[in-house]
Amino acid sequence: MSTTVVSERPAGVFTVPRPVDISLNPFWDVVHQNEHFLLQKVKNSGTALKSLLGTIQNVLATKQPTYRILFRKEPHSVHLQIATAEVQSDIEVAWMWIIETLCEPLDGLDDPDEKEAFVVSKVNAIVSETEQEEDHGTMDDNLRAASRSFHQTFEVPASERLVNFYSCAYHSRVMYQGWLYVSENYLAFYSYILGIENRILLELKDIQDLQKAKSKKGVFADALRVITKDGQNYFFSNLFQRDETYDVLVQLTSVAMQRLLRTTGLDQLPGSSIHDADMETLADSAAMMQNSGNSPVADSKPQNVSLRQGLAEQEKDRKFYTQYNLANTEHVYQQMRAALILTPQDNEQQSFIGSIYISNTFLVFASSDLKDPCTVRLPMYAIRRVERLTSRSHVYAISIVTWHHMRLIFQLNAPASACEEFCSTLRDFLRGQVKQMKVLKGFLSHLYSEHFLANQTENEPAHGLGAQFGFPGNPRKTKDRSKMKLWHKYYEGVYSRLVFFIESNNAVSAEYGRNFTMIQGATFFKLIRVGLPNKLRGETWEVCAGALFLRFANAGVYERIQRETAGRVSVSTQEIEKDLNRSLPEYAAYQTDEGIDALRRVLVTYSWKNPELGYCQAMNILTSALLIYTTEEQAFWLLNVICDSLLPGYYATTMYGAMLDLAIYEELVKKTMPIVSKHFKEHDLQLSVACLPWFLSIFINSMPLIFAFRVLDCFFAEGPRILFQIALAVLKINGEEILAATDDGQLIAIFKSFFATLDHPLYPHSNNPKARSLTKFNELMLIAYREFSTISNDMILSMRKSHQLKIVASIESFTKRSAIRNLKETGDFTKEQLSAIYDRYCNALYYNRKQNDRSDTRMDFGVFIKFLGSIAPWAKLTPEEEHQELAIENGKSFIWRIFEYLDADHSEGISLQEVVSGLHRLLHSDLLERIQVFYDVFGGTNAEALGKSHIVELATAFLFLFRQESDHRKYTSSVLEFVRNAVEFSETPNEHGSSDLRDLDLRIDMTLQQQKEIIEQALEDVNIRLSLPIFRMVIMSNETIELYLGSGFASTFKFTEPIQDRQKSLGREILDTYYVAKSSPSSKRPRSVSATSGLSLTSQQSNSSAANDGKPEASDPTDAENDDKTEEYDEHLDISDNLDKLLIDL
């Protein structure tokens, strides 16, 4: 231990222990060895076997490192690989370390199993320790190594990126210590211990629930339970970074769920034009809109960060813009602790401790004290001046003067260098916003608050239909005037300055600011809770929701969309038209064209902006309510914020957001009012039936308008949590009646009558006049705020994340059901087959779509190849084939033909219906029909005849189809026969006849391209013309091809196997098992989950159906053992056959 270099454990060399077989000695030279360990170097000599190994490595896209260290596991021939390296010096260091630290303890152990356990735990500890070291260099190395073993162990696309890996234990009957891998699309586990191998690969999109748990004895909070959609339950413990693992998984699964929601809805976008061509311009304008929202510096986002860091950044940004209601293009560049100091005119100096952020366009400060809230969201373009304050007390303080001449003092709580950096970032971003600043003045003149403070009476800015048609409620009763005064005071009545610098600070116009520069402090929330005054209501909503910033950044967009979409019709616009008169008919404006037209314009424009969502009932009610207090453009941007971020998914085609929040609500009821919840359960009452409209219409549809607007005030200021708080308070207040209700109808009736009496006095007989003035609505809000104050927006957001997996699962099953039901033609497929086609269809779309793609539910050619590969093995291209571009072009051109054949409407995209109808024609036909199908596929429908190029293509296609058949010679000769017959039967006479074709030979080692060229060459001087009847003759005179078209072809399509193929093993493991099987068939050996598919080049076709049942058996390693053994053995025989062939050819 005391020696120099050696005792430093060489990082990055040790790997997760995995089994290898040393009977592969031919490939390896032993460099060092002792009783316990072997150090080997790969052989250089180019033997046949070497190239065989090379082939297999190539097929599997794995590269064996040059050096490796093995732990000898006597008496087995299977050893454990514990370290690998490319350079000898690296491996030697590891070897020395092993000799020094591991050998002596090993000598002391007798039981071989104990020895193994010792080594495995030691090596695992090293790998995991180095992973935890903060040094980025080694971490990346480790991650790279882990990524390599992840790709080697599991069959995942080469492009799949590993996010992180964690040491953990998997519980089935026994506990298996191993590694948990988290990648973009998968969760995987691998362990190899005491001769038992466990391999689990789960698709993130198949996860239905993720739960934090305590490990089995209930002591350590270090476990995670994963439940998949097929009901499997996986339990992992000993996760030292459990919370991190959980967070990463939650983040990744929610990305997966969002994608899933996009891919499962198979209908056309409801908001997209009925005439498809119209859409392109709109997509352009949508893209432009995105850009205009971006700041010019957005491109300077840090590049080249690791996936894990990237995800963490993404999550940080998401939290940031969700919390402060900013556009989702905002990225946090600077963040630090800071204090904000304000000195209001008539009050004590106020100071707030919290965090300050700089994002693309905003300077944000938020107090971290929940009891004393203070939030500042200053757009850069509303900042007039920034100064560094010189101070004797070594405090780094900056003074910011806003557009409205309000001075804010921030004391930055960080080392001076960080503060400097902070300021320089701020300076850069301020410069970028100079342009916007110029626009601001004109924009502000249309805001009511500016007009109000200027004490003007003329040219009142527009503030909604209410100005003309009257605002709901009696303004005297709601004390509108005194509220206006309070807001006036809030806007202007106070000023701020740093207390230490009073002398140098000539009073700047003082206030809490307004519109763009308003500080949201405790007083602000109080003012909101008493209800906003009519004329300031719309603007304050906008400010709270951040819609004001959006409207400013996207000036003119509302009109532009209207101009560009004028006169177009979509499903959504039709639906909107039907609902216009059913929105808020009791309000006077909506009995006139003026009101209805405004409502139509806002809804229709939104449906064009977001065609994926289009229009959902309840949006009409919401919008009609907004329009009483806002202009059309204001309502439009408010609607954007509501649909995109405040109530995400509420109005989507699947309405997943509404389902999600209802589920969360029910859970909260269960937690806070267990008796009521139990009553619902006992009497089978559906709370969601009654509550859906509360959430969907933000209570507008349920409460009298004056109260609904009070709720809306709070909703915009406090966020979605308020909906839950109020909904819970409704139950609380009506608890007794609810406990007497026994059916859904009664429940609804209770709520209806409660809402109808919200204006009734709470204490009608009280002597105290103040108490008498309290209404039931006051009680409701009091209870909502007091008793359910623990419900925070963060809590709702995290519950949305944890519940969404279940919701998405149920939506998936619904959309699947309706997609299949909506098929106009289902061919002769059984329900199971249709369901399998649907699954594969969605799966192919899911994995081949970029994250932010608009939801086009048709497959393009790239997706189609993947889809076809998942149902027909011959269409699945092995990694090796993918690399041989030329060869595979020929296969692809055949698949392209099929693609064109299925694409009935020539839209270069295939819908589910086209797949089903097309596959039906392809598969459910007799020989004669299928010959015609092939004729049509190659010649096009109604072709007069097939020519030479068609025949070459057909022959190549047959060779492509047959490339995996085991009896290669038979099939190639049948293809040659086909070519000869085509020449012979050709309707155009040939001088030479087909004699030249007799000696043609196609060898197995030729690529498809070479084979094609041979055929092409042979046919150089001949003409071919085959009409359909003659083509039939050509086929029917060819026994092999006739049989293949008659039945073989259709039977290559498999609908019953699971989508996820069993995972590939490593090349060396195939050989391991092969040798083990040969030398001692009965000896206990590591269970290689899928020994066969690794050799897919030659053997996949012959035994794929037998081997590909079910998931990896890792979940019950012992039960299936006996059943499987014989089957496994058979597979090995197959392999040996194929290997022999391979060897001969070599």
Next chain:
Amino acid sequence: MNQYVNKKFSNQYKATIGADFLTKEVMVDDRLVTMQIWDTAGQERFQSLGVAFYRGADCCVLVYDVNNAKSFETLDSWRDEFLIQASPRDPENFPFVVLGNKIDLEESKRMVSQKRAMTWCQSKGNIPYFETSAKEAINVEQAFQTIAKNALAQETEMEIYNDFPDPIQLGSADNKTDFGNCAC
């Protein structure tokens, strides 16, 4: 629904978000029963909510607009979804009633012929079909009589099947009828 229960027709009513219901007492075969008529949201995306609006229903009324072909074409999907979500014991014989509404509009606007609707109803196991106008109160009373009758028959049948003590009340004065799809 409003026409039937309150004898009123109004252009001024709100779109149904989720579900709403009215009750009415009716005499069916000398029995006084209370009928709960539920109106569920008409937009297709509300189907996916999976909220069990339909649970425990005794009869399902599908309403379409005779002047709107699409509203007729989606009847199939509404019917299927109803059967899946309500999962009645005997889906084959569950009572449906189809109403073709808005026949008060001029004939030239009509998109779905009576014959086409009748054929569809016949193919689904002879569903009773009525052409109605909620506005002019044409056929509304007759349609609901049939609905009530069929619902009651369904319920009696349920009681026969119900040979184990069931905590869910199936009281005779409490029929639940679903009323879907269209303005009425």
